[in-house]
Amino acid sequence: MGETLRYGIIGAGMMGREHVRNIALIPGSVVTALSDPDEGSRAESARAVGGDVAVFADHRDLLERGEIDVVLIASPNDTHKRILDDVFQAPKALGILVEKPICTSIEDVGALAKAARDHRAPIWVAMEYRYMPPVQELLREVRAGTVGALRMLSIREHRFPFLPKVGDWNRFSRRTGGTLVEKCCHFFDLMRLVARDEPVRVYASGAMDVNHRDERYGGETPDILDNAFVTVDFRSGARAMLDLCMFSEGAYWQEEIAATGDRGRVECFVPGPARFWPGGSERHSEIEISPREPKGPTRRRVEVDETLLRAGDHHGSTFYQHSKFREAVLDGAPVEVTLEDGLKAVAIGLAAELSAREHRVVEIDGLGFR
Incomplete structure (x- = not known):
């Protein structure tokens, strides 16, 4: 090293x-x-x-x-x-x-x-998103058996609209793959990671209801979704749900992720970037554990070095990702997010885009779908 x-x-x-x-x-x-x-x-x-x-x-x-x-x-x-x-x-x-x-x-x-x-x-x-410290805490609890057999996974991201980019490339689905690919492949990757399972079908409902409707670029109108619900069924019978809203920058928590099984629930709460919050101050994340018995949730902060928080918009995760990547390149440590992981996340996102567009269930078939 x-x-x-x-x-x-x-x-x-x-x-x-x-x-x-x-x-x-x-x-x-x-x-x-x-x-x-x-x-x-x-x-x-x-x-x-x-x-x-x-x-x-x-x-x-x-x-x-x-x-x-x-x-x-x-x-x-x-x-x-x-x-x-x-x-x-x-x-x-x-x-x-x-x-x-x-x-x-x-x-x-x-x-x-x-x-x-x-x-x-x-x-x-x-x-x-895998390497956000609160998400890592949630993963540790799930792997330790805190929730028992996972049956439901809920991911909510309520956040600010897409930011301006050079050439306005992120305003058009033909360049981004669509919001459920561009933004949400993170979440479909997390679903597979937490569930340790593969999807069999996807159904989604989404629209462009608020953001970018009055924008024009070279005479073209943006066509990217700004809100959606997506449900993913897994082989084991577990299911996951994404609740995305990109005109909710006033929410205190940007991401809320809940894993629920036959023994209890673990949930983590992640604030958005400090630069978009009044005062520009960093906010801590939290994790809550809610066993079915004995009843009574416990909640704690997840501490993250403020230097890492201020180095980007992903709650310190980019630093941890690079540290792991360095180990893979120099020490031969395993690649934790493989090419296959990335391709499968895209395939789920594309299936969700198709489902929302055609108002139908889309069956996943290997890396493709139908």
């Missing part, structure tokens, strides 16, 4: 800079190159890195000339597949940390699974 891990970042926008800030907190990890077609993003991210960093407009130049050990892909969703294809063809087998969603179409799900088979370095899909 004493080695230096050199990062090349492809996609130097808002999320790329969150990664820059968190990499800077890990001794022996350094950003040595970055690329982005947008000049403003390149300049701002280069300032965030500081020191000596090679800057490129084209990611292919970074892959050819950047002195890097790993590549981090934080570009717009619809570019991930093309960039990954180029990384797979690079002269050196680079470790890969790719932001969610790893792709945006069911065709790309199959193509990426095939293309990655011969890649010899770790491929890690960035599912930051």
Whole structure:
């Protein structure tokens, strides 16, 4: 773990800079190159890195000339597949940390699974929500048997609308995969992780009721959902539900996750980013344990270092994710969020988008659906 891990970042926008800030907190990890077609993003991210960093407009130049050990892909969703294809063809087998969603179409799900088979370095899909300390606490309780046999999982995210992005790419489903892919693949990944099970069917209801309705980009109107309910049935008979609202930034808790089994319930509560809250102060997260017997819930804070909270918008998780990724690359530790995990989360999200659009149940079939 004493080695230096050199990062090349492809996609130097808002999320790329969150990664820059968190990499800077890990001794022996350094950003040595970055690329982005947008000049403003390149300049701002280069300032965030500081020191000596090679800057490129084209990611292919970074892959050819950047002195890097790993590549981090934080570009717009619809570019991930093309960039990954180029990384797979690079002269050196680079470790890969790719932001969610790893792709945006069911065709790309199959193509990426095939293309990655011969890649010899770790491929890690960035599912930051797994590594939020309160979510890790909930997972520990579920694994310890606190809830007994899991039967129900409820995830609520009530938050602020999508933020402005360069080129307004996140306003259109053809580029994001749709809100239930772009935003919610995190939650479908958590469902599989907590349940340790695979989905068999998805049904969703959603709409664009409040946000972006009066916006126009090149004469086009945004088409992304801003609220939805999604139910996922699992092979074991357990079921999970997502309640998403993206015009509820006034809620104290941004995420509320409840796992319920035949012995009790465990629930965690996560506040949103401090920069969007009055006063800009950080807020603690909490976890509550509610056994069926003896009755009487217990609730406690989950402490997180404020330096980590201020390094990004994901409640400290980006730091922990990078620490784990470093161990996978340098020490051969297991990849905890695999390519398969990322592809399955996309497949569930695409199935949910289809269900909401066509008002029908969608059956999951392997990595595809029908």
